[in-house]
Ligand SMILES: Cc1cc2nc3c(=O)[nH]c(=O)nc-3n(C[C@H](O)[C@H](O)[C@H](O)COP(=O)(O)OP(=O)(O)OC[C@H]3O[C@@H](n4cnc5c(N)ncnc54)[C@H](O)[C@@H]3O)c2cc1C
């Protein structure tokens with residue numbers, strides 16, 4: 001009979017039940033491990049193995065230096081033997097302060113963060129924001145690495161624990177911890193003439209804003225078409241900034257879209273996937289970035305592929321909500 005794997009974290013010791021993940025076992029013992037999606041997608045529950053064998057599946061999607069450093073995702077880690085684990089170290093976490101807070105739309109917050117140490121990232125990647133209470137949520141990065149503040153766009157969810165705290169209680173100077181960065185949704189130089197389509201609804205715009213500006217700065221020459229969708233015109237935040245960027249760069253087109261209403265000048269009305277398909281019927285040779293609502297991301301990935309885009313040219317980040 002296989003032995004029950006024992007997990008050690010500081011002074012805590014936990015015997016995993018059959019099929020239980022390291023995260024579930026530690027939480028059952030009352031160990032406060034940061035977590036959100038519980039599905040291996042958001043990176044929040046990343047821990048470091050100090051001793052013991054980590055199953056390869058628990059390191060899926062982590063960058064090579066983290067794999068080599070023993071990092072793994074606790075929510076999808078079901079080890080066969082004993083493990084001694086610790087919180088992520090300074091190579092994956094940095095302290096930061098909230099340096100600005102504002103509104104971009106009625107239900108979209110702009111959160112500016114200043115890090116106390118280097119936090120190297122690529123525009124479009126995401127991080128895990130951890131409050132002093134231990135609550136963790138992932139957010140895409142809307143800024144460029146050289147900008148003074150790291151910028152997040154946070155949708156205010158009714159009853160949302162992190163977004164509600166940011167909207168109603170957080171103050172300038174409050175301290176948080178950033179873990180990451182993670183994700184493969186970023187611009188890669190080398191194919192400067194390739195046409196690129198970027199599609200997002202709501203705060204799915206955050207990573208796309210970073211990626212577009214990164215591509216333009218890198219001298220991308222091919223067409224860059226950004227489709228941003230909202231339910232109504234009020235949700236189309238950063239319209240002026242994006243229209244100005246389009247005016248300054250002949251190869252960049254900004255297409256604001258809304259689901260409801262008769263639209264306004266320059267706004268397309270209808271489901272964003274149909275608007276994209278109407279304007280770009282064939283996507284062979286294109287690269288695509290899709291971010292935001294998980295169902296929409298799934299649907300668009302399928303449609304981009306069916307329109308001729310190669311699978312390895314599709315980069316997607318689904319904003320999976322935290323599991324309760
Ligand atoms: C890789 C990644 C990147 C992300 N990037 C961003 C980003 O840039 N901006 C951003 O705003 N969010 C982003 N998210 C989502 C974010 O991590 C949180 O899930 C979200 O902010 C809600 O957290 P909360 O604590 O405010 O709400 P919670 O307390 O987690 O949720 C409160 C209630 O609302 C429900 N709920 C949660 N999310 C939604 C939703 N979208 N629609 C309807 N009901 C919901 C929950 O099921 C729960 O019942 C990202 C998620 C991932 C995995």
Ligand code: FES
Pocket residue numbers: 035036037038039040041042043044045046073074075076
């Ligand atoms: S990756 Fe483990 S909680 Fe999200």
